[in-house]
Amino acid sequence: MITVVIPYFQRSPGILAKALASIAAQEGCPLPIQVIVVADASPAPVAAELVGGGATPHPVRVITQANGGPGAARNTGLDHAPPGTRYLAFLDSDDEWMPDHLARAVAALECGYDFFFADFYQLDQAIGAFARGGRLELEQHPLLPTGLADLHAYAGDMIDQTIRGNLIGTPTVVYNFTRFAAQRFQVEFANAGEDYLFWMALTVQGASIAFSTRAAARCGKGVNIYAGAGWGSEEYLLRTHNEIKYRRTIIAQFKLTPAQRQHVQAGIQNLRHAFARDLLHRVSHRKALPWPLLREHFKLDPWSFGGLPAATLKILLSRGK
Secondary structure, three states, rough: OEEEEEOOOOOOOOHHHHHHHHOOOOOOOOOEEEEEEEEEEOOOOOOOHHOHHHOOOOEEEEEOOOOHHHHHHHHHHHOOOOOOOOOEEEEEOOHHHHHHOOHHHHHHHHOOOEEEEEEEEEEOOOOOOOHHOOOOOOHOOEEEEOOOOOOEOOOOOOHHHHHOOOOHHHHEEEOOEEEEEEEEHHHHHHOOOHHHHHHHHHHOOOOOOOEEEEEEEEEOOOOOOOOOOEEEEEEEOHHHHHHHHHHHHHHHHHOOOHHHHHHHHHHHHHHHHHHHHHHHHHOOOOOOHHHHHHHHHHHHHHHHHHHHHHHHHHHHHHHHH
């Protein structure tokens, strides 16, 4: 069977029902489907989502847990995947699948591949993420022998691809759970690229990868820790902290080429400058400082604070113009 894992934390009702309806609408999938919803202390309860628009012909198991974030919720779903789960798919509670997603995923995986992902529509976008990102040179990836023009074998270096410009949208992922049943999300890196680290770990373990250029999912509007996390926002420092944490983890956990290491370190350096500028912006505008985060960040990356003098000088020079 295919087991679908949905981490659920939403504040508005009706969002999960749409995701479940998109599972019910799957066409041509040759395998039975089972759904696991992990209610991660969601303010909007699950029960109301399972009737009406959220009703599904497939079995739905609801597991309730204390709030741990999406990675922890997905891990709970993985821990409870029923016997007979051959493939495992992820769907976020505020996203929806296209009706042929699972059929195409199975067609690709049945060609002998371990991991499948597809194009998708990001929030409020009419153009797919592949085209918007411009990170995929299609001629390098051969077509699969399925008769479907949009299914390809990924022939590149997925570690390098993820480091330089990730292609993989979590709600499009379907993978061989039988082979990788022990793999889990690293919850200590919640909101710090824990999904990217998952894909990279499977790659290191030898997962063969297929993908589709046909959009498989549409991202919806739900709870997002980084919503409105632009420059000067309350969430900006947290996002920068997590981005540095993610990149330092890549260096620590994966064997990189010199060019890859240089690329990741350059990204860290840019983020350090951004962290220092935002911190000075808060001080100069007499905004409250998030002291717990600053203490945590100092332990993680004390070099970020070394950029404060240069950032101060830059601000003073710009004011003098």
